[in-house]
Amino acid sequence: MGELSAAIDHLATEDVSEIPRMKLAEQLLELHWQMARLQAQIARRTGVRIP
Structure with missing residues (x-):
């Protein structure tokens, strides 16, 4: 999780x-793809029940 937090911190400094423009468009597509992957992992963990 630390790496994820560091990556977000890096983006925030840009x-x-x-x-x-072209680079920004590429970054936006990549950010949306990564956000979808992160949301999938959140959903996956939401359904886990701890005994």
Whole structure:
């Protein structure tokens, strides 16, 4: 989880106004893909019952 948090912190430091449009579009697609993967893992863990 620390790596995930560090990656998000890194994204937060970027000046998005400095990112070229094509690169920004690529990043947005990748961020949405990764967000979907993260949501799937959240859903997976939500259904787990701890004995």
